[in-house]
Amino acid sequence: MDFTFSDDQILFQDTVRDxxxxxxxxxxxxxxxxxxxxxxxxxxxQLAELGLTGLAVPEEFGGLGMSELDFxxxxxxxxxxxxxxxxxxxxxxxxxxxxALGGELAAxxxxxxxxxxxxxxxxxxxxxxxxxxHVADLLLLARGDAVYALTQGQFSLxxxxxxxxxxxxxSVAIHDGIQPVATGEAGAGxxxxxxxxxxxxxxxxxxxxxxxxxxxxxxxxxxxxxFGKPIGSFQAVKHHMADIAVRLEYAKAPVYRAACAVSxxxxxxALAVSHAKLAACEAANLAAKNSIQVHGAMGYTWEVDLxxxxxxxxxxxxxxxxxxxxxxxxxxxxxSPQARLGAGETFSR
Amino acid sequence: xHLEYTQKQQAFxxxxxxxxxxxxxxxxxxxxxxxxxxxxxxxxxxxLHQGRWTMVTWPEExxxxxxxxxxxxxxxEEYYRAGAPKRxxxxxxxxxxxxxxxxxxxEQKSRILPKMASGEEIWAQAWSEPGAGSDMAAIRTRxxxxxxxxxxxxxxxxxxxxxxxxxCFGMFRTDPDSERHHGLTFILVPLDSPxxxxxxxxxxxxxxxxxxxxxxxxxxxxxxxxxEEGAGWSVAMATAGFERGLMLRAPARFQETAxxxxxxxxxxxxxxxxxxxxxxxxxxxxxxxxxxxxTTYQTACRLDRGGKIGAESSTNKIFWSELDxxxxxxxxxxxxxxxxxxxxxxxxxGVGTWLEDFLFAQSGPIYAGSNEIQRxxxxxxxxxxPRK
Numbered sequence: 079m080d081f082t083f084s085d086d087q088i089l090f091q092d093t094v095r096d097x098x099x100x101x102x103x104x105x106x107x108x109x110x111x112x113x114x115x116x117x118x119x120x121x122x123x124q125l126a127e128l129g130l131t132g133l134a135v136p137e138e139f140g141g142l143g144m145s146e147l148d149f150x151x152x153x154x155x156x157x158x159x160x161x162x163x164x165x166x167x168x169x170x171x172x173x174x175x176x177x178a179l180g181g182e183l184a185a186x187x188x189x190x191x192x193x194x195x196x197x198x199x200x201x202x203x204x205x206x207x208x209x210x211x212h213v214a215d216l217l218l219l220a221r222g223d224a225v226y227a228l229t230q231g232q233f234s235l236x237x238x239x240x241x242x243x244x245x246x247x248x249s250v251a252i253h254d255g256i257q258p259v260a261t262g263e264a265g266a267g268x269x270x271x272x273x274x275x276x277x278x279x280x281x282x283x284x285x286x287x288x289x290x291x292x293x294x295x296x297x298x299x300x301x302x303x304x305f306g307k308p309i310g311s312f313q314a315v316k317h318h319m320a321d322i323a324v325r326l327e328y329a330k331a332p333v334y335r336a337a338c339a340v341s342x343x344x345x346x347x348a349l350a351v352s353h354a355k356l357a358a359c360e361a362a363n364l365a366a367k368n369s370i371q372v373h374g375a376m377g378y379t380w381e382v383d384l385x386x387x388x389x390x391x392x393x394x395x396x397x398x399x400x401x402x403x404x405x406x407x408x409x410x411x412x413x414s415p416q417a418r419l420g421a422g423e424t425f426s427r
Numbered sequence: 428x429h430l431e432y433t434q435k436q437q438a439f440x441x442x443x444x445x446x447x448x449x450x451x452x453x454x455x456x457x458x459x460x461x462x463x464x465x466x467x468x469x470x471x472x473x474x475l476h477q478g479r480w481t482m483v484t485w486p487e488e489x490x491x492x493x494x495x496x497x498x499x500x501x502x503x504e505e506y507y508r509a510g511a512p513k514r515x516x517x518x519x520x521x522x523x524x525x526x527x528x529x530x531x532x533x534e535q536k537s538r539i540l541p542k543m544a545s546g547e548e549i550w551a552q553a554w555s556e557p558g559a560g561s562d563m564a565a566i567r568t569r570x571x572x573x574x575x576x577x578x579x580x581x582x583x584x585x586x587x588x589x590x591x592x593x594x595c596f597g598m599f600r601t602d603p604d605s606e607r608h609h610g611l612t613f614i615l616v617p618l619d620s621p622x623x624x625x626x627x628x629x630x631x632x633x634x635x636x637x638x639x640x641x642x643x644x645x646x647x648x649x650x651x652x653x654x655e656e657g658a659g660w661s662v663a664m665a666t667a668g669f670e671r672g673l674m675l676r677a678p679a680r681f682q683e684t685a686x687x688x689x690x691x692x693x694x695x696x697x698x699x700x701x702x703x704x705x706x707x708x709x710x711x712x713x714x715x716x717x718x719x720x721x722t723t724y725q726t727a728c729r730l731d732r733g734g735k736i737g738a739e740s741s742t743n744k745i746f747w748s749e750l751d752x753x754x755x756x757x758x759x760x761x762x763x764x765x766x767x768x769x770x771x772x773x774x775x776x777g778v779g780t781w782l783e784d785f786l787f788a789q790s791g792p793i794y795a796g797s798n799e800i801q802r803x804x805x806x807x808x809x810x811x812x813p814r815k
Contacts, residue, residue: 079436079497079724080430081428081721082732084428292810310806310813311813313802316802316806317799317802320745323805327722328715329718330722331725332714332718335430338429338430342429356714405710408713413692419713420682420685420686421678421679421680421682421683423682424682424717
């Protein structure tokens, strides 16, 4: 039993955090809102140079061959800066699906993903729309039990505007005559892989978003004065922030545990992932609610950066399975006759 | 990171499980808030001590097993699974014990810890005073040095277990000219000392779980001082750290409550589903109890590898106390009209211990530093928000 990250994992996290905090500033995100694609090929190549796009790509395809456990702390940092690039999707969701599909498809696309020459995007029906489908060189799309691997020219897109200008969302129409690459049991398995990894990625990002909103709000309330004092000195304001810190502190371990379960391929993946997603998104939603409150009217403006992070948190809570979906999965387990609950069972599943 | 138990840990679990199966009383003991129940719980501590299970993290020469924190968590899991009695000496083994190991002299350790471990001496805490609750630095009870003794005058209140305990520990003002957290000294006091009057205070259930302690020229040898004179505040803060930190409330306790809540819901599902919020609260209870377990394992593993516990430990006390309150409130909602009935009432079928649990859960956000104080600590020390 060792519930700690290795020194190497922490070091990698620190390196990636430094890079992202320096590069992905709120100003840069705002600038991306005005660009047509909202995405930056130069940045994507930089992420590839750090090894991030190929982190989970097997070494024989030019990646680092690392696991979801290695990626989870990095996904957290992607959330901290509200990274607009589809890194979590490509590296944590699409790459493992592609590797599982194997064959020609994997051999063709995994090296390009690792090298930063291509973006591979995973999407599924449950999400209604596909984020970043417009920059997908390869689009892995799950519809029911069918999984499609689509290249440019095999699908058409319709843009759906989001309240979050960083999020570029599309309805996807598959052109007639295109056949899925997996169906039946195999397709369903891949779709489940996609959903669980997508939810894990959203949960990890939610942790980072919650932390960022705390940091922004602590800084603002130390500066803003009323009644001759910083408003952060008032207990009512402190307690709003402490409430977020408590929920966040207890959401981390479930996310890391889920990452551990996914990377080990253990049988309790669905339960662990749903727990992680619910806990992390609840923390992030509370962070948004209390952060806007302590910002007062400023928090309700376009000008203050808080909304960059709030809107992403709100959106992530409802993608890759909303709270209702994940609670149903948990309920399916705890209310079933074979459920093993109580003390000493946490690590036995 | 790997989340599987080692063979040694599995063997430890198996040993604990077998011992508990052989020794846990078949019938639940009467509550330790009665004189007879207190005596039975004291006997149980002696039984635990014979099996070297009083405090597995203690060194072997003190009757422990030198366990790390993960083994402690495993033992607690087995203990709660087995439905073993509540621990009557928690104030001693969880709060004073670790502080003694850090600040005590060799003489104090060898004099006090073995009797604490065996249950021969049960400890009460004596922190609060009528004018010093959340504001503990407002302590006024005096301990004046006279030769080799301190002479104590004043009053402590909300002293858990004090009615039948043998000793109490607390902070006393040794410098009459001092203010706030200066001039306080940590002193251990035998409760049978001449000049002590213990007045029981009935709790919500009518039983005297805590008490007032009046000190009237109570003489205590200087040898019963823990740490330096005037250094009581820093010694006490270490105790408070242990209290709200890991050891006081093991996750197993709340995981068992969550399990019972799921069972209660399943057994009463038709009625419970009349309020759709109940199923949601049950799911949440299960998940939060799991979160508490996972997070505690994470902290335990970090500490076992030499890490330190910091201000984030204040999140712990808020999390478990509010979880416990929420779980018990949900159980009361499921029980509906039965919820207020004492278990012996004729119409109280299937109420279990929920009423007792619910009442006790109301105290969680108050004792060991109210949750408001914890939130201040989190905001100021963990998040760096301004004090003024």
